[in-house]
Amino acid sequence: xxxxxxxxxxxxxxxxxxxxxxxxxxxxxxxxxxxxxxxxxxxxxxxxxxxxxxxxxxxxxxxxxxxxxxxxxxxxxxxxxxxxxxxxxxxxxxxxxxxxxxxxxxxxxxxxxxxxxxxxxxxxxxxxxxxxxxxxxxxxxxxxxxxxxxxxxxxxxxxxxxxxxxxxxxxxxxxxxxxxxxxxxx
Numbered sequence: 001x002x003x004x005x006x007x008x009x010x011x012x013x014x015x016x017x018x019x020x021x022x023x024x025x026x027x028x029x030x031x032x033x034x035x036x037x038x039x040x041x042x043x044x045x046x047x048x049x050x051x052x053x054x055x056x057x058x059x060x061x062x063x064x065x066x067x068x069x070x071x072x073x074x075x076x077x078x079x080x081x082x083x084x085x086x087x088x089x090x091x092x093x094x095x096x097x098x099x100x101x102x103x104x105x106x107x108x109x110x111x112x113x114x115x116x117x118x119x120x121x122x123x124x125x126x127x128x129x130x131x132x133x134x135x136x137x138x139x140x141x142x143x144x145x146x147x148x149x150x151x152x153x154x155x156x157x158x159x160x161x162x163x164x165x166x167x168x169x170x171x172x173x174x175x176x177x178x179x180x181x182x183x184x185x186x
Contacts, residue, residue: 006047019058092132110147120161133161
């Protein structure tokens with residue numbers, strides 16, 4: 001099945017609902033008359049709604065239409081927000097200073113608009129005390145709650161416990177626009 005609409009001679013129906021070049025309704029016309037009107041106006045007859053009965057066709061410059069559609073698609077891709085997941089690994093028996101350092105990294109990632117996957121690695125006998133890891137993740141989530149929220153609750157996954165935090169919408173929107181100076185310059 002072709003994605004592109006049928007144009008001119010490829011439209012094989014006895015009659016079509018015709019829309020003029022400026023969007024005005026012409027009405028239901030025979031396909032021969034519609035093609036003749038398109039030729040006289042030096043435009044293409046483009047099928048815009050193939051499933052309608054009769055199909056809806058519009059008089060337009062098809063080359064210009066394809067170009068504008070491609071430009072819109074390119075602009076949409078450029079404005080798309082790319083979500084990046086950063087990972088931070090911790091141990092259940094973490095030193096307070098190390099915890100502050102790791103928390104600083106999580107804060108930096110969230111401020112940049114990135115999601116953060118926090119992994120707590122259990123070794124040996126630590127595996128019998130998953131509540132230590134759970135408490136550590138809850139504490140971290142509370143410490144950075146003004147920047148982000150818990151997207152996936154802490155979950156035990158083999159030797160690891162995983163939690164994902166995402167930035168609040170405001171932080172993501174600011175990050176997608178770039179720096180405040182660049183946004184002011186636009």
